[in-house]
Amino acid sequence: MSSNDKRRRARIQGSWAPPQPRRSAAAGGQTKTEDASEVKHQSRTSFGQSIPEQRFQYVDQGQTKREQPPDIWIEHENEDYILSDEPSGISRIRYYPKFFDEQKLDNMYSTLKEKLPWEQRRDVKRNGESYLQPRLTAWFGDLPYSYSGVTLEAYSNWNPLVAEIKKKIEDKTKLHFNSVLGNLYRNEHDGVEWHADDEPSLGKNPTIASVTFGERRTFEMRKNPPPEEKGDYTYQQHVKIPLLPGSLLIMEGATQVDWQHRIPKEYHSKGPRINLTYRIIYPQ
Ligand SMILES: O=C(O)CCC(=O)C(=O)O
Numbered sequence: 126m127s128s129n130d131k132r133r134r135a136r137i138q139g140s141w142a143p144p145q146p147r148r149s150a151a152a153g154g155q156t157k158t159e160d161a162s163e164v165k166h167q168s169r170t171s172f173g174q175s176i177p178e179q180r181f182q183y184v185d186q187g188q189t190k191r192e193q194p195p196d197i198w199i200e201h202e203n204e205d206y207i208l209s210d211e212p213s214g215i216s217r218i219r220y221y222p223k224f225f226d227e228q229k230l231d232n233m234y235s236t237l238k239e240k241l242p243w244e245q246r247r248d249v250k251r252n253g254e255s256y257l258q259p260r261l262t263a264w265f266g267d268l269p270y271s272y273s274g275v276t277l278e279a280y281s282n283w284n285p286l287v288a289e290i291k292k293k294i295e296d297k298t299k300l301h302f303n304s305v306l307g308n309l310y311r312n313e314h315d316g317v318e319w320h321a322d323d324e325p326s327l328g329k330n331p332t333i334a335s336v337t338f339g340e341r342r343t344f345e346m347r348k349n350p351p352p353e354e355k356g357d358y359t360y361q362q363h364v365k366i367p368l369l370p371g372s373l374l375i376m377e378g379a380t381q382v383d384w385q386h387r388i389p390k391e392y393h394s395k396g397p398r399i400n401l402t403y404r405i406i407y408p409q
Pocket residue numbers: 306308317322335344368386387388400402
């Protein structure tokens with residue numbers, strides 16, 4: 126085979142490379158990989174956790190074709206999953222799929238749906254235009270909280286079930302939460318856009334504890350690109366967590382600095398889902 130033919134073949138094999146296998150982060154903090162050749166693309170921290178890195182594929186002499194890293198799926202209990210370790214600190218999540226007693230879930234869901242003061246609020250964008258949020262929200266907080274141009278006034282008349290859930294999360298985390306933002310996604314058309322919970326009132330490196338009732342929806346995370354990427358997320362790592370009813374997800378460390386999250390709208394029919402995100406608000 127001539128050297129030209131060899132180069133041509135390498136180029137074709139590169140561009141026809143098969144889709145990346147789905148990687149899942151198994152219980153116990155290890156990243157399980159279906160293709161052993163990918164292991165070399167992982168780096169390890171002192172915690173023994175895997176941190177995904179951007180991956181490159183050789184195509185032809187001197188040229189590299191940049192690839193989007195395969196999504197990482199977290200589907201099992203994982204007490205200590207390190208998303209990244211950047212100068213801003215370690216970004217960590219903890220996922221407990223069966224945090225609540227399964228027998229109680231239906232009752233908890235119905236109580237939250239009926240008793241919480243759900244409202245469809247408006248996000249106010251920088252240009253001053255306001256848009257109805259594609260979901261309903263409810264709020265309990267000992268202090269006011271502002272996000273996306275919405276201000277939620279202090280409202281300390283905590284619903285008893287919301288307060289009971291708070292206590293259970295506090296026993297687990299040993300933190301004291303003083304507010305909760307509830308989201309009611311009515312169907313597949315509801316969601317929340319990419320964002321970080323990084324309002325100054327949440328302080329540096331906030332811990333956010335999020336519980337789910339009702340329908341399962343996928344919680345997606347994406348790593349913030351470095352400045353030279355100019356806001357382009359194309360080649361950034363994405364992590365997906367199908368949040369089960371009765372689950373608890375905790376985000377902590379630098380997660381709100383180095384990552385964004387969202388609940389995407391879905392193409393398939395979905396029933397309602399209730400999410401409660403417990404936060405600690407500091408006086409401003
Ligand atoms: O519904 C969820 O799981 C996420 C909610 C969320 O991102 C938020 O309230 O900031």
